Amino acid sequence: MKKMKIGRASLTWLEGGVTHMDGGAMFGVVPKPLWSKKYPVNERNQIELRTDPILLEIDGKRLLVDTGIGNQKMNEKLKRNFGVYEESKVEECLTELGLTCEDIDFVLMTHLHFDHACGLTKWDGDQLVAAFPNAVVYTNATEWNEMKNPNMRSKNTYWEANWKPVEELVHTFEDSIEILPGLRMIHTSGHSDGHSIIVFEDEENVFIHMADLMPTHAHQNVLWALAYDDFPVTSVHEKQKWMNYGYNRNAWYVFYHDAIYRAMRFDQQGEIVEKIEQDKHIYEE
Numbered sequence: 001m002k003k004m005k006i007g008r009a010s011l012t013w014l015e016g017g018v019t020h021m022d023g024g025a026m027f028g029v030v031p032k033p034l035w036s037k038k039y040p041v042n043e044r045n046q047i048e049l050r051t052d053p054i055l056l057e058i059d060g061k062r063l064l065v066d067t068g069i070g071n072q073k074m075n076e077k078l079k080r081n082f083g084v085y086e087e088s089k090v091e092e093c094l095t096e097l098g099l100t101c102e103d104i105d106f107v108l109m110t111h112l113h114f115d116h117a118c119g120l121t122k123w124d125g126d127q128l129v130a131a132f133p134n135a136v137v138y139t140n141a142t143e144w145n146e147m148k149n150p151n152m153r154s155k156n157t158y159w160e161a162n163w164k165p166v167e168e169l170v171h172t173f174e175d176s177i178e179i180l181p182g183l184r185m186i187h188t189s190g191h192s193d194g195h196s197i198i199v200f201e202d203e204e205n206v207f208i209h210m211a212d213l214m215p216t217h218a219h220q221n222v223l224w225a226l227a228y229d230d231f232p233v234t235s236v237h238e239k240q241k242w243m244n245y246g247y248n249r250n251a252w253y254v255f256y257h258d259a260i261y262r263a264m265r266f267d268q269q270g271e272i273v274e275k276i277e278q279d280k281h282i283y284e285e
Helices: 023-027 076-081 090-096 114-120 141-148 164-169 232-249
Strands: 003-006 009-013 018-022 046-050 054-058 061-065 106-108 121-124 127-130 136-140 170-173 176-180 183-187 196-202 205-209 252-254 261-266 272-277
Touching: 003 205, 009 205, 018 023, 023 046, 061 176, 114 121, 127 164, 136 141, 136 164, 136 183, 141 170, 164 170, 196 232, 205 232
Parallel strands: 061 106, 106 136, 136 170, 205 252
Antiparallel strands: 003 009, 009 054, 018 046, 054 061, 121 127, 176 183, 183 196, 196 205, 252 261, 261 272
16 A cells, blocks of 8 residues: 655555546547557556545544445446446455554545445445444535436436435535645535545645546646536636646645556646656556
């Protein structure tokens, strides 16, 4: 497990599973000859996307950023369609760290699409229960409402199995919320109407988790929005805002989906100055 420290925050990436999504959908209107120079693609035009929760340890509290692909949430057809070659090992990773799922204090859900939210619940016999029973689950109010009342398009990604068992644990917010001193969730919309990012500031030490506004390092260009985005123009404006903010603050950008890098830092011109690589990539095996 890759680890790093940013100010008061210790970050550890857990193994939440993997998907393989259509490269064209992940890069929207950007032509393949451009995006394929920045991110590997397989013979089925799919790109590897990790679904790895970030364990944050700050001021004696333990928090998870999103929850991974979970286990036994998909039939074989869905696994094949989404390229799920590896399911979640979050519980095993926590055990390796001397922790249990009961030790998680907060779960920060940037949004509630299945590839982020399947790990919120788990099977206990033939019943689904909360995977992190002692945690307060934070998500944006708009996102939570759509999770529970999906429309004809979003019902394919907002699953009842991922929200009903945790309903009593969920706390929502509108524009932003400070979870701990210096750690904020900020509503952006864009990828989904309730999408949020996570910003941590401890004096000069800053990290930003852009979630699916910038799912991989290859999405750094503010104009490279996903075809999956509900509001792509909003995504572009929000990404420009928070990329400029991070460039000026010497911030680390930390990733949930990136199969190549865990984190990356840029200078004020947007040039890479430091990067933390993944331990392994499935496409290399």
